[in-house]
Amino acid sequence: MKIAFIGLGNMGGPMALNIAKAGYDINVFDLDKSKAEPILAAGGVWSTSPAEVVVDADVVMTSLPGPKQLQSIALDEDNILDAMKQGSIWIDLSTNNLEVEREIRAAAEAKDISTLDAPISGGTEGAAAGSLAIYVGGKAETYEKVKDILDVIGGDVKHLGDHGAGYVAKISQVMLCYLHSVALSEALMLGIKGGVDPEIMLSIVQKSTGRSYVADRYGPPILEGSYDPGFALGLAHKDMKLTLELAKSTGTTLPMCEQVEDIYSRAVDKYGFDQNHLMAVKLLEEQNDQLLRGK
Numbered sequence: 001m002k003i004a005f006i007g008l009g010n011m012g013g014p015m016a017l018n019i020a021k022a023g024y025d026i027n028v029f030d031l032d033k034s035k036a037e038p039i040l041a042a043g044g045v046w047s048t049s050p051a052e053v054v055v056d057a058d059v060v061m062t063s064l065p066g067p068k069q070l071q072s073i074a075l076d077e078d079n080i081l082d083a084m085k086q087g088s089i090w091i092d093l094s095t096n097n098l099e100v101e102r103e104i105r106a107a108a109e110a111k112d113i114s115t116l117d118a119p120i121s122g123g124t125e126g127a128a129a130g131s132l133a134i135y136v137g138g139k140a141e142t143y144e145k146v147k148d149i150l151d152v153i154g155g156d157v158k159h160l161g162d163h164g165a166g167y168v169a170k171i172s173q174v175m176l177c178y179l180h181s182v183a184l185s186e187a188l189m190l191g192i193k194g195g196v197d198p199e200i201m202l203s204i205v206q207k208s209t210g211r212s213y214v215a216d217r218y219g220p221p222i223l224e225g226s227y228d229p230g231f232a233l234g235l236a237h238k239d240m241k242l243t244l245e246l247a248k249s250t251g252t253t254l255p256m257c258e259q260v261e262d263i264y265s266r267a268v269d270k271y272g273f274d275q276n277h278l279m280a281v282k283l284l285e286e287q288n289d290q291l292l293r294g295k
């Protein structure tokens with residue numbers, strides 16, 4: 001089975017590398033060629049354009065920032081759907097919205113191309129280890145054809161139902177990551193301003209009823225001041241915008257998500273899209289004139 005992989009960033013890079021290491025015939029493309037180096041060293045082949053990378057592929061995989069880039073690569077001039085083979089399958093691993101999913105699927109089906117939404121969870125560590133959670137939406141028979149490839153990059157792959165089900169599951173869980181990050185920073189801030197040592201305060205949270213994966217994984221980079229380089233602030237804000245879009249389209253009221261979206265929106269405006277995602281807590285540090293720092 002010949003694979004084309006587009007988008008070799010923090011998540012796409014390690015996923016494509018694992019597919020190359022598993023022995024698949026894989027061609028890759030990214031706007032930044034330097035990101036392909038590890039995959040080319042593992043036997044992958046560089047293509048010079050999105051159309052060239054997909055032309056012979058049985059399966060096309062995308063790991064792109066979000067709806068805007070997917071729409072552009074699928075529907076704008078020089079789009080990959082025009083170049084893809086009849087009968088091929090497009091698996092999107094990005095976090096995307098339902099509107100763009102429907103638009104792309106309609107254009108794909110008109111060309112006898114099947115689509116699956118297969119957004120991922122597990123961070124850069126999960127991508128490197130091939131242990132991602134993958135939430136799949138689309139036809140069962142399409143999923144069966146590509147299950148072996150998804151098992152190379154995922155440790156917990158679930159086919160959830162029809163098209164869009166994967167994106168809905170991803171958006172419904174990922175917003176908790178941002179709610180938890182903001183809540184963690186407020187707990188640390190309160191304890192530190194009250195005089196508790198920052199590292200002791202974090203260890204107390206990690207053993208409390210309010211403990212979380214976020215406290216374990218993101219507490220240390222907050223106290224170190226690195227704000228975690230594995231994920232961009234702008235992509236975190238995109239996820240919160242997708243949460244509010246999904247809430248609107250399903251008639252769901254989510255007051256906490258509205259507040260957290262506003263925090264990430266202000267952080268992007270102030271610090272920039274490409275900053276590390278935990279820079280969102282810097283707003284709180286500035287409001288309180290207090291850094292959340294260990295020794």
Ligand code: NAD
Pocket residue numbers: 006007008009010011012029030031032035050063064065066069072073093094095096120121122123124230231232235239
């Ligand atoms: P990233 O910004 O590191 O990578 C995106 C890549 O896409 C970049 O290398 C960029 O050059 C490339 N790209 C953008 N437009 C392109 C185009 N038109 N053609 C070819 N390449 C293009 O982002 P990421 O962190 O790898 O995230 C990718 C997706 O996975 C996003 O939808 C994100 O929300 C989701 N996600 C990320 C994480 C994480 O921890 N980083 C976890 C789960 C899900």
